[in-house]
Amino acid sequence: MAIDVVNPYEVAVAQFDEAAERLGLSQAMRAILRKPQRELIVNFPVRMDNGDVEMFTGYRVQHNINRGPAKGGIRFSPAVSLDEVRALAMWMTWKCAVVGIPYGGAKGGVICDPHEMSFTELERLTRRYTTEISILLGPNSDIPAPDMNTNPQVMGWIMDTYSMHRGYSIPAVVTGKPLSVGGSEGRLEATARGVQVVAREALRDLRMAPEDCSVIIQGFGNVGSISARLLSRLGCKIVGLSDIKGGVYNPDGIDVFAALRYSKEHGNLVGLPGTEFVSNSELLEQPCDVLVPAALENQLTGRNAARVKARLIVEAANGPTTPEADEIFNERGITVVPDILANAGGVTVSYFEWVQDLQRFFWSEPEINSRLESIMTRSYRAVHDKAEEQQTNLRMGAYLLAVSRVAEATEVRGVYP
Numbered sequence: 001m002a003i004d005v006v007n008p009y010e011v012a013v014a015q016f017d018e019a020a021e022r023l024g025l026s027q028a029m030r031a032i033l034r035k036p037q038r039e040l041i042v043n044f045p046v047r048m049d050n051g052d053v054e055m056f057t058g059y060r061v062q063h064n065i066n067r068g069p070a071k072g073g074i075r076f077s078p079a080v081s082l083d084e085v086r087a088l089a090m091w092m093t094w095k096c097a098v099v100g101i102p103y104g105g106a107k108g109g110v111i112c113d114p115h116e117m118s119f120t121e122l123e124r125l126t127r128r129y130t131t132e133i134s135i136l137l138g139p140n141s142d143i144p145a146p147d148m149n150t151n152p153q154v155m156g157w158i159m160d161t162y163s164m165h166r167g168y169s170i171p172a173v174v175t176g177k178p179l180s181v182g183g184s185e186g187r188l189e190a191t192a193r194g195v196q197v198v199a200r201e202a203l204r205d206l207r208m209a210p211e212d213c214s215v216i217i218q219g220f221g222n223v224g225s226i227s228a229r230l231l232s233r234l235g236c237k238i239v240g241l242s243d244i245k246g247g248v249y250n251p252d253g254i255d256v257f258a259a260l261r262y263s264k265e266h267g268n269l270v271g272l273p274g275t276e277f278v279s280n281s282e283l284l285e286q287p288c289d290v291l292v293p294a295a296l297e298n299q300l301t302g303r304n305a306a307r308v309k310a311r312l313i314v315e316a317a318n319g320p321t322t323p324e325a326d327e328i329f330n331e332r333g334i335t336v337v338p339d340i341l342a343n344a345g346g347v348t349v350s351y352f353e354w355v356q357d358l359q360r361f362f363w364s365e366p367e368i369n370s371r372l373e374s375i376m377t378r379s380y381r382a383v384h385d386k387a388e389e390q391q392t393n394l395r396m397g398a399y400l401l402a403v404s405r406v407a408e409a410t411e412v413r414g415v416y417p
């Protein structure tokens with residue numbers, strides 16, 4: 001039986017190695033880009049509501065900062081590990097390069113189960129974690145953002161904690177904040193808006209009309225639920241949805257607004273009227289034209305890739321496809337829009353938020369959306385053209401573009417001292 005690589009950092013390094021080989025990068029450049037530049041591990045106490053003190057472990061990893069300050073989300077989850085954070089940091093480096101925004105890659109995470117914690121416990125955990133990693137943070141050095149289980153409120157606490165230590169407000173230290181403290185219009189929807197744009201472009205290349213397409217989305221959080229709304233606005237029929245509790249499927253279509261209301265009311269999608277329950281793994285194998293993994297890593301593997309029915313996979317999540325599954329999709333002629341391109345809308349509008357904060361000058365939502373649209377469309381086309389030119393798939397096209405940009409910046413800056 002085939003063995004899947006499940007360590008996300010090994011996956012990330014294997015993807016990089018392939019691109020480096022194709023680009024003919026020197027051994028020295030490969031050695032530099034294979035490893036994260038900085039890795040901080042913090043163990044810290046948090047006082048719980050019942051008076052007990054619990055210890056937590058968190059990470060902040062900066063993979064490469066040659067193209068600009070480190071940028072990347074913060075994840076709260078029991079599954080967080082140093083290798084996961086390393087992989088996500090490396091993917092951030094390539095993601096920023098592929099859409100041409102002037103950042104390096106970083107990621108952070110805390111091992112915790114936010115669903116088992118109260119609002120005030122989460123606030124204390126966030127503030128202490130921010131303090132612990134503040135030796136790295138700063139508007140010119142390292143700028144966090146939301147990721148799994150973190151949201152604008154958490155970003156607001158990060159901004160406040162960092163600002164309290166300095167004695168004045170520094171909104172540009174973090175993005176994805178609420179509008180009232182320097183957040184940007186359009187940030188909440190940005191990742192999903194990017195997913196919509198690349199899905200539209202890829203469907204056009206495949207000569208598939210959105211109105212004729214059925215879509216399954218795994219994950220119904222920030223990215224998944226808004227992608228469902230925006231893809232249905234594009235004309236697609238949403239036939240399957242899921243969250244951590246399981247999936248719901250109806251080949252005749254699901255009313256996304258009803259699903260949003262139901263999920264808000266019940267805390268999950270299970271039991272949504274007019275749908276059949278399927279497990280998360282079954283959902284990925286149901287008939288559809290477009291599959292959007294929008295939850296977590298390693299969902300499409302050597303074990304299920306042969307049974308996936310979709311013609312197009314748009315990776316809204318980071319690292320949802322293992323290299324083994326990628327190979328199977330390649331052989332089967334299934335197009336995969338890779339994560340470093342497909343979900344780059346989030347970091348793009350984070351960049352807009354940071355620019356607005358630094359200038360103290362804010363743009364309107366239509367302005368944000370139209371700039372995002374043009375960056376995502378241009379980036380998709382550049383990746384597509386690179387893939388055609390090199391006779392490879394979109395993932396390798398994206399890696400070839402991104403890695404060569406980062407390698408060029410690293411080469412130009414030289415080895416210090």
Ligand code: NAD
Pocket residue numbers: 146147148149150191218219220221222223224242243244245280294295296297316317318343344346347
């Ligand atoms: P979120 O916490 O808002 O939502 C995550 C969703 O996944 C929830 O619906 C949750 O129930 C579901 N989920 C969790 N575990 C699951 C499992 N085992 N099986 C099925 N579903 C499960 O997170 P998000 O911000 O929407 O992020 C989702 C993905 O998108 C992550 O991979 C993240 O790294 C990536 N991403 C997010 C952003 C952003 O701006 N938020 C940007 C780029 C990439």
